[in-house]
Amino acid sequence: MKTHLTIGQIDYLNILPLFLALKDHIPPSDEIQYVKGHPSLMNSAMATGDMDLAPASAFEYLLHAEQYRVLPNLSITAPQGRVKSVFLMSPVPLAELPQWIKENGPTVNLTKASASSAALLKVLWKFSWKLPEAEWNPIEPGTGHTLGRPFLEIGNLALRHWIRPPEGWHIIDLGQEWRDFTGLPFVFSVWIVRHGLSEAQQNLLRVVDEALEKSKLTYNSYVSHIAEMDEFHSWITEEQIEDYLSTLDYRLGPNEQASLILFADYCRKLGLIPGSPALRWAL
């Protein structure tokens, strides 16, 4: 019977301050371990049961809901629409894509790091933009701009494009597009918990959840520390970090839940998930 809790940490700026605050409350120990990676790695480790808790892709919850529960008050959401780190990068403006596809073929490259944003792009493509059928092609993160075709990028790699827009590419913010389409904030990530934790793990989960609630109140105080980190100081300023984090929200209130359920319904219509699951809470 497992007595420790393995927590996944998406290694993107979008959640870093919350993890810095969390680790100040609960440093790594024999009981609590942290494992870093991109969202798809979280999703697969959660699906195989190697991980117990992670801010994974919201889509992963919708796909395998029977295996999971959700922490009730946490997400990664773009409340005002724009997210600044989830983009369809296109060689032409959206309005010219149908003609471009006719001339250049239907392949659209998708970063393998994503599940939610890949599904979101498919939903917008069909139901909002009503574009001709695409061929979705998974590629390594950070390679899309070398291939000359429309591509999805997420996380820090996409954020770099927002800070320094690459020449010859049009940036289509998928958080904004979902907001324009539905009037709701898109939920990229929810904190999913493996269903069937041992009693010892369930007790640890309560401690982690309390620490996360406290962390939500103080995460802003980590901005200057982040700006000085090796990983960031060469390409993003403290003001830009502050600005980026102010576009994100970690709540999972009624609007966010409504958005998630609506998204599930579109995913179901596209055949990406077998049915629309309920939100079942971990605590």
Ligand SMILES: C=C(O[C@@H]1C=C(C(=O)O)C=C[C@H]1O)C(=O)O
């Ligand atoms: C907001 C973002 O959302 C991320 C996108 C995810 C996905 O597409 O599956 C999962 C988790 C989020 O960290 C981002 O990439 O910056």
